Amino acid sequence: MKRRLLLLLPLIGFLALSLFLYQGLSLNPFHRESALMARDFPEFDLATLEDPERRVDRSLFTTGELTLVNVWGEWCPECKREMPQLLDLAHRHGVRTVGISWKDTREKGLGFLEEFGNPFEINIFDPDNELGFELGVFGAPESFLVDADGVIRYHHVGYISPGEVRDKILPEVEKWR
């Protein structure tokens, strides 16, 4: 009897492994949660895109309002494609939106906003990836939802489609407002 149980061990082990492999088929190894989830928005001290003289820091996000932070660049094709969705969020749904002009020049950044519209209340100018690195940004576009107390509550990697605005972004906005 003991021997029979021993002989069944490999089968049991294999079945357990298969279960995990089956689960693995529906998981995406790349889909990772941000390391900053439920943590304070990092400290920073950068100029704005619109006005080189004006500097902003973390207090930009502790004004008592929920903010959608979007990392973009003129060189990024997906950023251009998602502008309608950002404009929709900012103007139709009244979400306060702040942009981070990432790894870009001032002229190109301003030109981008002129061409595709400007949903942003203000844009942080981050040409040298100072703030981006602190946020763990590795590509554009990326978006963060920062709540009224400056805590990061949601992270979206990549392009936001209209469907995702409806199914993912807005529910989170409602949740953390």
Next chain:
Amino acid sequence: MLIKMIPEVGHYALVIALLMAAVQAVMPLAGAATRRPLWMAYARPMAAGQFLFVAIAYACLTASYMLDDFSVMNVTNNSNSMLPWYYKFSAVWGNHEGSVLLWSLMLAGWGFFAARYSRELPRDMVARVLGVLGMVCVGFLLFILVTSNPFERILPHMPADGSDLNPLLQDIGLILHPPMLYMGYVGFSVVFAFAIAALLGGRLDAAWARWARPWTNLAWAFLTVGIALGSWWAYYELGWGGWWFWDPVENASLLPWLTGTALMHSLAVTEKRGAFKSWTLLLAISTFSLSLLGTFLVRSGVLTSVHAFANDPSRGFFILVLLGITVGLSLLIFALRAPRVSHKVGFTWLSRDALLLINNIMLVIMTVTVLMGTVYPLLLDALDLGKISVGPPYFNALFVPLTLIMCVFMGMGPVARWKETAPGLLVKRLWLAAAVAVVLGAALPLVFADRWSAPVAIGLIAALWIVLPMLRDLYDKTRHASSLGAGLKKLSLAYWGMQLGHLGVAVTIVGIAVVSNYEIERNVRMGPGDSVEVAGYTFSMTELTSRRGANFLADRAVLEVRRGDRERSFTMTPEKRLYIATGMPMTQVALRPGLFRDLYVAMGEDLGDGTWAMRVQYKPFVRWMWLGGLLMAFGGVLAVYDKRYRRLVTAPDPEEAALKASAGKGKEATA
């Protein structure tokens, strides 16, 4: 007209092959269970027919590539009219669909040859072996026809040209590595089938072990070469001088190799002593199961890897089902039919049996370690415990000590006696080898290198500990002979196989220990006229030019290399290529190989002002790693040709002889 039909011919051939495989799977197994010789007789012809038709299908796909038939989607995605013919030939297996077709071809091929070289086996055994192989073939052919058909066509708007083969694959490595690897993976299906057949038939004596050994050794040799080739290819192709990254796909090839090694040794014990029967059966099932698991991991997208084929969860699901049925059923059969009462073959401490038991257990532990490290990220993710990575630091930290433990026992094994070895005898035979190993191993780094290194010393001690006892054993075996030559001739090929195999391991360990600890890398900015000194070699850049190749444009640097202050020098010409069809850049490393050191130069980035960022590396003893692999494989092949297996092949089939005799008698009676 007929040429245009080639893909269809290939497609239909696959369907016919599937039907034959189905017959091969069902009839012989049913016949063996119900003792119907007529049904069992279907096995061999169906195996032959299936092989023929899969070969036809494979030939059709190859023809489509060689003829630049871009109406076939597979050809368009992976080939290009400008591709040299030998890369068109190997591009067939450089993608998912084609490589699975190659798997099927080899599966059918091994089955065919297993059928041919099994004349002396009992009829029901052969029937069961081929039946099990048939079932696996059915699984793969179904997989191809349902999810991965290479003969899908893009009609009516056929593209003018293909997307080209990934430049990284346009290399001799692609021509050699996958076929060798697959021969290994697939080859283990034979011993797997033997194990299942033995379990089903209740024939669990030592005989099945003897029949299975040559097939196992051959498959193992192929897998060893395949892995070594993969490492060598990555080394000179990828541009950073690495040769093993513990990437999931690499691990997928190592896992069956580890259990395959344990299997080889376990079969020896089962054949010679009738012991470890259950171990051997389980290892036989596990090795092929790990081959299948590897196939799943590479093609399902479950793990991230630079090697992986296009990730498609639906295909992954099919393979998982295939895996589940094959492995699940096998392990169930094992649990139900493995010997419940083991015929207690006695042996004591320090006997060869005991040492091989330790060997088995160590290899299994190494397998579990690598397997767990590979799937752990997936495990945690499935349990919603976050996403982590498990990489080289983890694997190296665990695998190296485990290997060293194994080496300790590897030294003793070949010298120990079966059943019982007096400790005194072992000490007598080994004390000198141990002393010399420690002294020499510790001293050599001091003598030949700039600085002493403890890891290198340990590696050398381990390697010497493997080799010196073998020399002692050779001495013991030949000293009573009339002459050295006569003594050596008496030793069997299987013995030489073992010696070479273990020597190969020692050589590989030396290679890995030395190169990991004594390699030197310098990243420098160089323009024409600049020079850099690495490990006593002076590299001077003489010019920066460009050229055009068959399907690429290249920037090229010419470096003159001189050792110390010698007169003679040689040139090395690394390139940075841009492949036209895909727009992909690629570094073509300049390599100066040698038995005791490799010099390695790669071009990094154009720094704009007429200089380039260059990487120069000195890699001592790196070739020893792969030479060791070749030695191991050679040893494995030698063992296949041992007399006792060849005797089996030429013996007549006893049942056939009996039939002929009774037929003759019948004639006499009626005459």
Next chain:
Amino acid sequence: MALIRTLLTPLVLLLLAGAVQAAAIEVREFDDPIMEQRYRSLTASMRCPTCENQAINDSDAPVSADMRDRIYLLLQEGVSDIEIRDHMVQRFGDYVLYNPRLEGRTFLLWGLPAGLVVLGAILVALIVRSRKTASAQALSEEERARLQALINRERTE
């Protein structure tokens, strides 16, 4: 799927084709060979967040270059290896460590191999012991049989 497309658009061709080739060959000045050694080992043991499976010392991705720059900077500032790793994990998550930390959820990962070695040793001891007694008994049975045969032969002679 959108996420994957955005992240990997530049890598799509490479994904479909199979292997990625990268070298990340850059020239960096180090005054101190120990610092250079630390730089090498740190960059070899951290994972590129966007690549399929590459260390940051080998990957051409922009984020890898950023990480390497940051590591270089921190080394110059005299930060310890452990703090550098923590720094990266704070920003990119545990995913970027190729050497998983020893914590509750990785206990099995780090503990099982050693545990198996101990278990294996016990197993071997048990098996050899049982086989030893079996062999001793068998011998005595054999001897008994021989003895019996001898006795019988003597009787018949």
